[in-house]
Amino acid sequence: MTNGNARGLRHEMGRNFTYEILQRLGVDIVTGTYGVGNPFPTEAELCKRLGASRSVLREAVKMLTAKGLLKARPRQGTWIEPERNWNLLDPDVLYWLLERKFSPGLLLEFTQVRLAIEPMAAALAARHADAKAKEAITAALNRMKAAEAGDDDPLTSDIAFHVAILEASGNRFYAQLRGLIEAALRTSIRLTNRRKGVRLASVADHQQVADAIFASDPEAASAAMRHLMVEAMTLIEQAKETMEATGEEV
Amino acid sequence: MTNGNARGLRHEMGRNFTYEILQRLGVDIVTGTYGVGNPFPTEAELCKRLGASRSVLREAVKMLTAKGLLKARPRQGTWIEPERNWNLLDPDVLYWLLERKFSPGLLLEFTQVRLAIEPMAAALAARHADAKAKEAITAALNRMKAAEAGDDDPLTSDIAFHVAILEASGNRFYAQLRGLIEAALRTSIRLTNRRKGVRLASVADHQQVADAIFASDPEAASAAMRHLMVEAMTLIEQAKETMEATGEEV
DNA sequence: GGGCATGTATTTATCATATATAATGCTTGG
DNA sequence: CCAAGCATTATATATGATAAATACATGCCC
Numbered sequence: 001m002t003n004g005n006a007r008g009l010r011h012e013m014g015r016n017f018t019y020e021i022l023q024r025l026g027v028d029i030v031t032g033t034y035g036v037g038n039p040f041p042t043e044a045e046l047c048k049r050l051g052a053s054r055s056v057l058r059e060a061v062k063m064l065t066a067k068g069l070l071k072a073r074p075r076q077g078t079w080i081e082p083e084r085n086w087n088l089l090d091p092d093v094l095y096w097l098l099e100r101k102f103s104p105g106l107l108l109e110f111t112q113v114r115l116a117i118e119p120m121a122a123a124l125a126a127r128h129a130d131a132k133a134k135e136a137i138t139a140a141l142n143r144m145k146a147a148e149a150g151d152d153d154p155l156t157s158d159i160a161f162h163v164a165i166l167e168a169s170g171n172r173f174y175a176q177l178r179g180l181i182e183a184a185l186r187t188s189i190r191l192t193n194r195r196k197g198v199r200l201a202s203v204a205d206h207q208q209v210a211d212a213i214f215a216s217d218p219e220a221a222s223a224a225m226r227h228l229m230v231e232a233m234t235l236i237e238q239a240k241e242t243m244e245a246t247g248e249e250v
Numbered sequence: 251m252t253n254g255n256a257r258g259l260r261h262e263m264g265r266n267f268t269y270e271i272l273q274r275l276g277v278d279i280v281t282g283t284y285g286v287g288n289p290f291p292t293e294a295e296l297c298k299r300l301g302a303s304r305s306v307l308r309e310a311v312k313m314l315t316a317k318g319l320l321k322a323r324p325r326q327g328t329w330i331e332p333e334r335n336w337n338l339l340d341p342d343v344l345y346w347l348l349e350r351k352f353s354p355g356l357l358l359e360f361t362q363v364r365l366a367i368e369p370m371a372a373a374l375a376a377r378h379a380d381a382k383a384k385e386a387i388t389a390a391l392n393r394m395k396a397a398e399a400g401d402d403d404p405l406t407s408d409i410a411f412h413v414a415i416l417e418a419s420g421n422r423f424y425a426q427l428r429g430l431i432e433a434a435l436r437t438s439i440r441l442t443n444r445r446k447g448v449r450l451a452s453v454a455d456h457q458q459v460a461d462a463i464f465a466s467d468p469e470a471a472s473a474a475m476r477h478l479m480v481e482a483m484t485l486i487e488q489a490k491e492t493m494e495a496t497g498e499e500v
Numbered sequence: 501g502g503g504c505a506t507g508t509a510t511t512t513a514t515c516a517t518a519t520a521t522a523a524t525g526c527t528t529g530g
Numbered sequence: 531c532c533a534a535g536c537a538t539t540a541t542a543t544a545t546g547a548t549a550a551a552t553a554c555a556t557g558c559c560c
Contacts, residue, residue, distance in 0.1 A: 087339075115370070324552070
């Protein structure tokens with residue numbers, strides 16, 4: 001073994017080295033380190049640069065290819081795909097984008113997705129939710145209340161609430177937003193935390209959604225959820241304007 | 251090289267052998283060949299069974315892992331993830347599911363996504379669409395008209411129309427539905443083609459959407475698009491009921 | 501007997517290298 | 531000028547050796 005690799009140095013970012021390289025390359029790609037629509041360093045070059053073996057590198061590149069970030073062809077090399085081909089709906093990709101290249105614009109667009117989906121999910125939940133799903137909603141709401149008193153994490157419990165409703169909708173695609181919302185909320189809290197007088201929606205507003213679902217009132221559930229979404233969107237819009245006006249970094 | 255592999259036999263399914271194995275394993279997984287939540291054959295076993303080298307197999311498995319279908323850990327083996335962890339919003343995964351394990355239920359759930367997103371996309375398009383985006387919509391509509399006269403493919407032009415509007419919305423996540431809608435429509439046509447008196451929505455209904463967008467009327471655009479979606483959903487529901495009643499295979 | 505330390509076996513993870521394949525451009529002969 | 535073939539240079543594939551992780555068994559101590 002002639003390769004003096006840097007394995008010993010690494011901190012446990014992922015389960016293993018391959019995932020570490022995956023994260024690293026993923027972040028580098030979405031932050032534009034290599035440009036977009038540009039050629040990518042060759043396999044050999046990247047191995048040297050990252051201190052990884054070809055197996056590890058190739059497997060990481062294959063995962064990035066599976067997420068639409070790269071495309072490789074013999075002799076032609078590996079290329080970064082244009083942004084429109086990236087799987088934005090892949091939680092990893094969204095996380096890389098939001099976490100590392102913080103963009104209120106993208107967050108806004110994602111909230112538009114939530115605005116489309118979540119009210120309908122709430123309506124479906126009001127129609128179809130079974131006992132177990134309702135319990136999950138109640139539990140999440142209780143966590144939010146506990147968080148208000150400082151006994152739980154506000155972010156995690158907020159996520160749990162929205163996820164519970166998405167899953168109560170019975171639509172498997174809606175439930176897929178789970179990972180995406182987690183990525184988005186973890187980022188958006190960075191935005192809202194910084195601003196005085198700006199905070200996540202109140203527990204009371206969430207309570208209204210839950211009440212409507214328990215009352216099997218789809219219209220009310222949808223409206224209450226829409227209210228939450230519009231609220232979230234307003235916050236992000238304000239933050240975006242502030243950022244643009246001041247050129248402030250988040 | 252001692253391995254007498256079966257490379258010569260293969261027909262050009264994908265660009266290369268790795269992608270062929272990817273497709274094969276992906277289909278096998280979603281169709282339940284290996285069960286769900288079950289252990290997966292070991293690397294060595296699968297290599298033998300598929301006549302693939304370890305490189306090829308590992309890279310395919312890594313791509314499936316990236317799409318949430320598998321999870322591998324040393325000594326513990328590779329496992330099929332529970333369905334809720336599959337990336338349904340990955341076009342490949344959706345395609346495998348719809349194509350090979352035809353399920354009107356899943357198609358219905360996907361149409362619910364379209365029902366949530368596309369009317370809003372049409373509304374956004376009515377507000378923001380630039381000249382180029384409008385041209386794309388017009389072009390797609392013209393293709394649909396040509397298709398009606400037999401001069402173009404009805405499926406492709408229908409897809410193009412919906413994609414044009416999603417892209418005109420200016421929301422990058424909405425535009426992501428492109429690949430998913432393509433997978434879904436290609437499957438749903440199998441459903442509707444079989445039934446007399448059942449067909450895709452008319453060009454006139456699509457025209458209404460376009461007209462509203464060109465008139466910068468978000469409400470009308472949204473309503474017209476919702477009409478298309480409800481129509482599609484009704485068709486699938488009918489087909490589903492028929493299938494369930496007759497136990498018919500599609 | 502029960503709990504704990506320890507060893508062992510098995511599976512993926514990683515590294516390394518050799519060879520095959522494919523795409524591209526160049527060259528050369530007509 | 532063009533087309534067939536050759537050279538070049540990427541990725542793709544095959545394979546062997548070694549490392550790391552962990553389920554499981556084994557046996558010790560109390």
